[in-house]
Amino acid sequence: MSQPHAATVAEVLVWANLRGTDSHGVSRIPRYFEMIEAGDLDPRAEPRLKTESAACVLIDANRAAGPVAMTAAMAAAVARAKQAGIGLALVRATTHTAALGYYTLKAAGEGVAAIAASASIPNMAYHGARAAAVSTSPLSVAVPGGELGPVVLDMGSGIVSIGRLVQARRQGEPIPEGWALDDAGNPTTDPRRAEIPLPMAGPKGSGLALMIECLTSLVVANPILAETVGHPVAGRRHRQNALAIAIDIARFGDPGAFAREVDRLARTVKALPRDPAVTEIRMPGERGARTCEKRSRDGIPLPRPVCDELACAAEKLGVAMFPVPA
Amino acid sequence: MSQPHAATVAEVLVWANLRGTDSHGVSRIPRYFEMIEAGDLDPRAEPRLKTESAACVLIDANRAAGPVAMTAAMAAAVARAKQAGIGLALVRATTHTAALGYYTLKAAGEGVAAIAASASIPNMAYHGARAAAVSTSPLSVAVPGGELGPVVLDMGSGIVSIGRLVQARRQGEPIPEGWALDDAGNPTTDPRRAEIPLPMAGPKGSGLALMIECLTSLVVANPILAETVGHPVAGRRHRQNALAIAIDIARFGDPGAFAREVDRLARTVKALPRDPAVTEIRMPGERGARTCEKRSRDGIPLPRPVCDELACAAEKLGVAMFPVPA
Secondary structure, three states, rough: OOOOHHHHHHHHHHHHHHHHHHHHHHHHHHHHHHHHOOOOOOOOOOOEEEEEEEEEEEEEEOOOOHHHHHHHHHHHHHHHHHHHHHEEEEEEOOOOOOOHHHHHHHHHOEEEEEEEEEOOOOOOEEEOOOOEEEEEEEEEEEEEEOOOEEEEEEEEEHHHHHHHHHHHHHHHOOOOOOOOOOOOEEEEOOOOOEEEEEOOOOOHHHHHHHHHHHHHHOOOOOOOOHHHHHHHHHOOOOOEEEEEEEEEEEHOOOOHHHHHHHHHHHHHHHOEEEOOOOOOOOOOHHHHHHHHHHHHHHOOOHHHHHHHHHHHHHHOOOOOOOOOOO | OHHHHHHHHHHHHHHHHOOHHHHHHHHHHHHHHHHHHHOOOOOOOOEEEEOOOOOOOOOEEEOHHHHHHHHHHHHHHHHHHHHHEEEEEEEEEEEOOOOOOHHHHHHHHOOOOEEEEEOOOEEEEOOOOOEEEOOOOOEEEEEEOOOOOOOEEEEEEEEOOHHHHHHHHHHHHOOOOOOEEOOOOOOOOOOOOOOEEEEEOOHEEEEHHHEEEEEEHHHOOOOOOOHHHOOHHHHOOEEEEEEEEEEEHOOOOOHHHHHHHHHHHHHHOOOOOOOOOOOOOOOOHHHHHHHHHHHHHHHHOOOOHHHHHHHHHHHHHEEEEEEEOO
């Protein structure tokens, strides 16, 4: 992988760790190596512009690293939005997009409202079905803010994330009813058997995931779900499609007034009477921003197994690794 | 209201009844009259184009009827999408948008993928807060289909709709924990006291609603939530802001192939092993399409109280009403 592309991937993964989204951080690196070895991720691929107009582009990622393709896509969407008011970038045949909030938040820093979504292989149940049929398709929306900073929503469409199921398994804690199915499609509360998360709010979560497959994969003629659902998992190749939309706020009004209104909305909501079960009412992305501040100052705590895996990969590749404290 | 505008409102309301979404049908008419009397809905207003570019428009609805403003907005978004690949229409100061699926589905009939969302006064809890702070902001996404027809998702961001709470109240059935708060912000399972629905999947539902307020109300400089949250309900004026986005599928690939892929995806998902609790696995909008077929043939069953209210309104206005069967 070229140095600039490797730097982009590193930037996006470390950002997720800084924000506290460790499931999308450097712990993914060994999996990225597997994807390269399997031929699913092409480290030398350059995303190519295919279709282009004043307001939109189609980028063929050619199996490039997701962060490389998505960074190019969001930059293209922002550039189009500055010209045309709104910009759309569709991304075909990318790989793991990593944390979508990175791209939307970066775009918000350039004065646009940004939306990103991605479609992947089936790993979540469809409402009413007893099998993985849609992906946990993430959706992120970010807007610039004022003194309190930008607001960024970054959510999957499952009732619970796969990362949370893995955590329950590790800790051996039973999961609530309605969270997951086992491998055979039966509802389970046993964390060792929970494999397939259920969609949030039933038909809403799986409906949203299905529409994201239509808006990305089917529009760019690279269907994922219909190609994989009902086929053996073993032969599946990792692939994703995605989209990025940017809306130029300055086209419709004064960006300074917009920023002040975002602050006012945040202050209004945060001052509401609180559910005693929570310590604070938070804006979307507020916890991540606070973790980022803390971790940028104090460092990122990495579990020993992740360090070991990274050290092992570095050794295999003959590259230097910063010394890990004992 | 001019005859064409009145016809548009009637078309959108009757469509909701045909689809089985009776909560958004003609039962709203008496409420629309109240809005006109209160000065919240201006029956003579003409939506005006304010900002315009190759890819986007800002429409000031000037308190016109929601269906009039949204029909104009989606038509503008579709026209821009045909030119520029993507089209955005922002709608400022509209009134009750009615069922968003009407506009996205109509747009899908013109070969685009369509998205619509709207923001309204606070009527749903924000995650962690014990008060209504965001609206149940609906989101609709539709794509053209093939033999099986288009797919249309139309969802609110609450764990349950206000219509469903009203139904539970009418039937006196207790509601599950986690569905609603009472007027004072306390969790309740008593259908007579349930007033404020909780967001779907906690922070996801209220986060989505908050972002819709930012993307619509704040971009068009007509904030609703920050103006109303914490203020007495009595003095509140009804108002909404909205957006419509259209993406021209033909710009990125063959529309015939797209339609076949939507069908293939639907067939794949519908053929999955089924949860014994459901009779069928359905696409978003499939039940509505089937109800529409049946009701277009057999008529729309209207509850007697709704008929009586409509007859009363007609008499008051001195307009003829089709005879209601005894």
